[in-house]
Amino acid sequence: MLKQVMEDESAEAIQFECLLVEPQDDHVSVDAFLCFHRNSSEKNMEMENFPCRSDGLKFGTDQEKEHLLGQEVLDLNPSKIEAENFQEPTGPSSTCEDYLLDVEFGDGGIKLDNDSTVALQNLVSGSYNQVDRAGDNGTTENSDSSGTADQVSNCQGDLDMTDSESHNIFSCTADGEMSLEQRWFKYPTFSIQNLEEDVSSMFSERNNKTMSFTPGLPSGGMLCPSTVEHTSAGAEANEESFLGDDASLSKNHTQAGSFSTSSEKRLRKPPQRFIDELSEPKSTSSRKRKEVAAPTSKIKLPHVSYHQQCDVKSRGDRWFPEESTGIAIQVPFGPIVQKESRTTHVPVVAKVLLQPNIEASMSGSDDDDAAEVILGEDGGRRKHHILWTVSEVRKLMDGVSQYGVGRWSRIKKDFFSSSAHRTPVDLKDKWRNLLKASCAQGESKRGDDRKRNLAWRPLPKSILQQVSELATLYPYPRDLRSKR
DNA sequence: CTTAGGG
DNA sequence: CCCTAAG
Known part of the structure; x- marks a missing residue:
């Protein structure tokens, strides 16, 4: 397989997929992986320029190659790869959810929960240290790195984008809306990521879930439902644009196909969903969607529809525009990933706040001011209970x-x-x-x-x-x- | 798709 | 709010 890859340079993407899809043996695959990079640096560079990019694994520069080839390869990558898993960009929250469900984390779960907690708190309080952290990571290139946490930051610094870009990507707005998720949509990585995933799985088998989770990873943003919802709007668009811009990769659909294939191997649901969405993009009615997937599982589909509802409803841009009386501001929240992380249960609480009631003074009889909406932990199959003003x-x-x-x-x-x-x-x-x-x-x-x-x-x-x-x-x- | 009605 | 049956 390695030879194929090296010899045939015309369709390296597909061969890359081959590497991804069938990692027969850990050692062999890893070796192949490394050799591949050692012997075809040009291609690597191409990949660097390629719209897709890798955050966790960086093998574009010679430095990085050496890094990869170095003795720390096995030690460093797992954590980073694990980090990748958390940042899986293939879909909105549902994807993350499912994905997380399928991946076993050692300490990652706890860490994630903490981060998500922080993120959630951020939504309410408006302050989040991730801003600082992201700022450091994003704007400080070539930051001296030591330890896993710094590895991540280093990775981020290695992204070849302008400072402003990186700042834009990494900086969390005070609203906590911007996050890695958006970054992912901006810079999707499909093939590379798959590779990482598989390597990750290999490592998982190897280390048997003993690897530690990267501490400084700002992965919390991903779990932040608001992020999901906010980005999900542009997600589809970006997705399309990605497929469109992906012309450099020659076969988009082929890629997508193999992507889903490799994913199915890992029993991941998202690809199925995307297949559905891509196959019939004009499924305007939710009913149709239901009918399509009713035979398989009835649980899954409402899930999807729920998220789409969320996407529509939590656009937030127009909530009660013409209401001069009581403006209801709801922190756009989506379901949070929780099933696998029972350690830290984060009750999702969205607050519906009404501005200091002008109406109260007008009519003198309006007494709704605030309401707490607790989203179900079942993934939020139910619509948000929005109080009637x-x-x-x-x-x-x-x-x-x-x-x-x-x-x-x-x-x-x-x-x-x-x-x-x-x-x-x-x-x-x-x-x-x-x-x-x-x-x-x-x-x-x-x-x-x-x-x-x-x-x-x-x-x-x-x-x-x-x-x-x-x-x-x-x-x-x-x-x-x-x-x- | 819209409406009515039950849960 | 969700779901479903009926036009």
Whole structure:
């Protein structure tokens, strides 16, 4: 195999894949790997210029080659490769999740959790030392390195990009949005990464999960759901662009195919997903997606759809734009990887904050201020529970008064077009609940537990009153109304 | 796809 | 909110 690789230079990418797909023997593969780099430095350099790039393994320069060939190869790479695993860029959070599930980490899990914790905290508090760390790593090239932590930084410094670029990539904004993930989307590495993965697996077998996780690795950013969500938007675009720019690699699809192949060997789900998405990019309806993969596993698909929902809904750019009254700001959070990391359970808490209620002063009866939304740990199959703001309820009432009950689609289009969430079904459900609430209010008024109602009913009675009136005007199709 | 309804 | 059945 090695000879093939060396002799045939025209399609080295594919042969590279060969190397990836079938590492028969650890020693042989490693040796081949090394020899390959020693004997074909030009190609390596080509790969360096290649849009894809390697963060963890750097064999572009002679220095690095020597590094690789040196005695520390076996010691250094595993950690870095492990780091690679955490930064696997092939997909949004789901990918990471699945991937993490498939990879066994020794200490990595804990480390990851810590990082993710920090990242999460960062989202709330707005301060994260990763900024500093990333700044150091990104802007300081040729930083003296010693120890695994510095190895990583060294790797990062070796990325051939301008300082501004690197800074842009590594610097975490105060919002904690920028992270390695984005970097990955910016600089995807497919073939190289595969190689790394396989080498990683080899090392895994070798060292039997005893290798330590690189301490200074800012891998937390990856697990930061916000990152995932924020980047997932551009992810697809970048993906496409990647495939497009990848013309230099000659066969994109071939590459992709072998990629998925090698991945399937490792029982990874993401490739399947990407195959689906790529094979039918116009699967507009989630229903279609369901039908496609229903036979295989029903759990998986809702998962995907969930993430896509997240992607849509947590774009965040337009949440309640026209709401001058109460602006709900939700930290865009996605599900977090947790299943394998029970050591440190990070309850994902997204806070929905309403700005100092102007509406309260206006109507004097609005009392929603903050709500905690705890995302399920099951991967978040359920949509975020976004609290209905009073203004939303008002809009809903306006819609009902204008179109009547039942034309939720129209109401959504006319009154909730700006809010990506709030599907017509949501409107319907909300109206149903409002009716119920109004009924309950009427009854509770006579009763004694009116006080208790206030606890769980943020809706002002004026609203409920209007709901009641509307209910009389536009009777609800069914029994709910008769109850009134 | 939209709506109604149950969970 | 989710899911499903019915138009």
